[in-house]
Amino acid sequence: MKTSEFIERFNELDTPYGETHYEISATKEESFAHGVVINVFKNKKFEITAARLPERVNAWDFYGGTPFSPEMLELMAELAKTPPEEREEQPKYVILNGLPHHGTCYYFLIDVINGRLLPRNLDEVGRSRPEDFGNYDKKHLDRCKKALTPELAAAVDIMKVTFERAVELTEKSKHDDLD
Structure with a gap:
């Protein structure tokens, strides 16, 4: 699975009804160890980093006990199982x-x-x-x-x-x- 595909699908799962209590967004992290980071926003303000998958790692780091749906966890597992060199689109x-x-x-x-x-x-x-x-x-x-x-x-x-x-x-x- 490509990182861009994960981000798109994850964000679709997060907002099935248009607006959620927590706005969880997955982004390509540029400043910290490269990889994917999932941040939680409440009322459009940053609250906590919920999870991070560093660039060359196959296991997520979880922080703060943020709840994820089973579908989100399955998607996160799918990205983690993807070999790191296959996650990124090569320019x-x-x-x-x-x-x-x-x-x-x-x-x-x-x-x-x-x-x-x-x-x-x-x-x-x-x-x-x-x-x-x-x-x-x-x-x-x-x-x-x-x-x-x-x-x-x-x-x-x-x-x-x-x-x-x-x-x-x-x-x-x-x-x-x-x-």
Whole structure:
């Protein structure tokens, strides 16, 4: 189970009738040991952290005796059983070759055989298949960068953006002629 799926399903269970006595929300914790945290709010004010599943752990820590429904506990168990590396969606990266212009995205592919960057462009990114757009997940990108010189690998780190950001920039550039 992906963390984002857990958060969405957990919050749906928490508010089956539109409003609950306790507003329990699951969020991706960024500041404390990374993972998922469930905070309890009463009257829209933070009251207590009820549970936390640290990033690379398969057991929840519970605090304060907050009651959870059986469905919530089942969902929490399902997330805990999921191997940590499968909980997170792996972001995809695109190596931009300049800003998109008039709806065309200019990007690079890494030629691992010859250790160079190959320029490409793609029109209407939003309708393309991601594999046609030179997407790299972090592990694949790191492996491909090993074929490059250290300077070129560093340049790739500067030029990479998430696939979503590349799509956003390309969509925005469709209206370049209106400026």
